[in-house]
Amino acid sequence: MxxxxxxxxxxxxxxxxxxxxxxxATGEVRLKDLGTFLGWRDNMLVGYGIVSGLAGSGDTPRNQATRQAITNMMSQFDLNLTQDQLQSRNVAMVMITASLPPSANVGQKIDVNVTSMGDARSLGGGTLIMTPLRGPDRKVYALAQGPVTVGGYRYDANGNLRQKNHPTVGIVPDGGVVEVAVRADLVTEDGYLNFVLKHADATTAERIAQRINQTMGGGSARSVDADTVQIRAPGESRSLNQYVASIETLSVVPDQDSxxxxxxxxxxxxxxxxxxxxxxxxxxxxxxxxxxxxxxxxxxxxIGVTGPGVRxxxxxxxxxxxxxxxxxxxxxxxxxxxxxxxxxxxxxxxxxxxxxxxxxxxxxxxxxxxxxxxx
Known part of the structure; x- marks a missing residue:
């Protein structure tokens, strides 16, 4: 000790x-490390589907939602089954989540996360059936399908249980395919770019505006508040991507709170x-x-004398x-x-x-x- x-x-x-x-000793830091442009963000996608091929570790027959999901899926292949006819434990209903990059093209692949929604014991060895992934606007932006990789295990036999990590959570590497192209809209209607700091600081915002004006010309930028720097968008003669890249490589000395x-x-x-x-x-x-x-x-x-009170x-x-x-x-x-x-x-x-x-x-x-x- x-x-x-x-x-x-x-x-x-x-x-x-x-x-x-x-x-x-405080060195200069790139603007790319201090903040991002407003509008440049990831987009959350979500969906629910079915993982099949489990070795008896899926949802139990008493899970009505899983049986209903299987019935709906089989009806798409002209196979009409009642829920009472489904007694398999090789299937589990799961929730799928993914993150769509700020800029994505059709056919681009993304990773998807798979989590169990029912009472399945493990998703190890299962395969995710094709599932649409929707955004907040309820539109389909990607499709997910593929074998599920689980970083753990669970074995249960005769009252003995061995488990490592969380076998009811997995990932499908490159399991999502983008179906709708996405483009980040960085320029506002009045023709400006807004650079947003990760940590609001008025002194740092003013230093960023001064650095941009020194490089791009006077009047190119101004600090609106402690976390926003407004930058004039380039004209048609200059590419927006080139202009943003040149700004992100600029460096300033950020102010620090004690x-x-x-x-x-x-x-x-x-x-x-x-x-x-x-x-x-x-x-x-x-x-x-x-x-x-x-x-x-x-x-x-x-010694050897016994009686009440003798002890x-x-x-x-x-x-x-x-x-x-x-x-x-x-x-x-x-x-x-x-x-x-x-x-x-x-x-x-x-x-x-x-x-x-x-x-x-x-x-x-x-x-x-x-x-x-x-x-």
Missing amino acids: VKRLITRSLCCTLLFGWLGIGQA RVVINERTGTVVAGGDTRISPITISHGDIRVTVATQYSVSQPDL SLVVGNSEMSVDETGQTVAASYPHGSVGELVQALSKSRVSTRDVIAILEAIKAAGALHADIIVQ
Whole structure:
């Protein structure tokens, strides 16, 4: 346990020492990594179908929805069966989900996820029957079919059960085929592109607008709010795809909020190198209270004499000791950073969990100019 705390403290010291370089170490980041253009997003597809070919691990006959789905499917092949005639456990009703890219052509293949909707025990070895995948507008955009790959298993025999992962969830690689072409509409009606930041920040949005104006010409972009930069669309003489690609490759230095992230379960502390601390003195003490109990047995004077009230007596003697070790005192320098403070505490052999408690106390005292996020 002591070795683990020392290792965590050393890792934390190295991490803060590396982050303590300051804002000068913050490099430029591509706009492609800071946000996306409004309208460039994936499209969710969903459908329900049937997985067949299961080795007795499908839905039970009491699942009425599965029997109804099988009846509907067989009626398409001019085979009329009643639900009472369907007693197979080799079929399972499933829900299929997929993600359609922002730009997709007819015939393009996509992966589909398959999840059981009934009481099937496993989808391993099954094959998904052709199923239409619909969008929010109820239109069919893709068709899904193929063998289901399950990253687990379930074997149940004579009361013995062996299971790994979730065998009722699977995937059909390249099992979906796009039937309707999709194109992302990036240009608004008034002829602008909207670049949306992943993390809203007014300073970063203004820097992006200035960088675009320096490269594409004055008046090409302006920051609308903390998370949107409005960019003038190119004319007919220039390709929209070429224009978007040239903007995405531009780089700026994003502004960062001062935050200290604390994970009390693992003892991890992460902070930016520019997180400042006002001059403050820390007094950290450690008091250990130990209670030791010794038990002794008092036997009757005459061995072998029995009777009412004659029995052995267990006597417990407790001893309590208090061990107060020397206090650890650390003082940060004027305009110091969190990294410098943690290095000073580490040299004083303060454990990582104690560092977390100290940082929370500094925040409560108003000397830590950052937001503390506890996970």
